[in-house]
Amino acid sequence: MKFCLSLLLAAVVTTSNAADWPQFLGPNRDNIAGTDKALHESLQGEPEVLWQRPLGTGFAGPAVVGDRVIVFHREKDEAVVEALAKDTGKPLWSYRYTTDYVDSFGFVNGPRATPTVADGRVFTHGADGQL
Numbered sequence: 190m191k192f193c194l195s196l197l198l199a200a201v202v203t204t205s206n207a208a209d210w211p212q213f214l215g216p217n218r219d220n221i222a223g224t225d226k227a228l229h230e231s232l233q234g235e236p237e238v239l240w241q242r243p244l245g246t247g248f249a250g251p252a253v254v255g256d257r258v259i260v261f262h263r264e265k266d267e268a269v270v271e272a273l274a275k276d277t278g279k280p281l282w283s284y285r286y287t288t289d290y291v292d293s294f295g296f297v298n299g300p301r302a303t304p305t306v307a308d309g310r311v312f313t314h315g316a317d318g319q320l
Contacts, residue, residue: 210253211306240278245269250303252311257281259304261313263288268300268315290317 214220245264252259258273268288272281292298299316306312314320 209255209306212252213250213303213305239276242273242278246297247300248297249300249313252304252306254306259306259311261300261302261304263297263299263316268313268317268319270304270311270313272311286315286319288315288317288319290315292316 209216210222212218215222242260244260245262247262249261253275256275258275258278259270260273261268261270263269264285266287266289267285269283269285271283273279274281288299290298300313301316302314304311304313312320
């Protein structure tokens with residue numbers, strides 16, 4: 190089963206700085222992105238979809254740092270970590286490793302953990318326990 194990662198962006202009338210979201214629950218692990226409103230009151234309807242990217246299976250959310258979106262998913266017997274350009278979705282780099290993890294309850298075989306980015310390095314924790 191393939192999932193699509195959709196990145197939705199909208200133009201705002203006032204200037205605001207977007208903060209990085211480098212780990213689960215955000216920069217301070219409090220699920221707060223900032224004090225700016227997500228959309229300006231003058232915007233009508235849904236934001237425009239700028240790009241989509243098919244991904245493999247898993248429950249890992251993306252991490253957003255600077256101009257990159259880091260995704261962690263599984264394709265067949267490989268765990269895949271990818272950096273995508275935030276504005277275009279084009280792949281910048283990827284890393285793959287073999288995994289033979291099988292969920293004993295019959296759910297998706299991972300991964301389940303959002304990538305964490307610190308000091309320019311990406312950390313992932315696969316469903317099989319590999320860090």
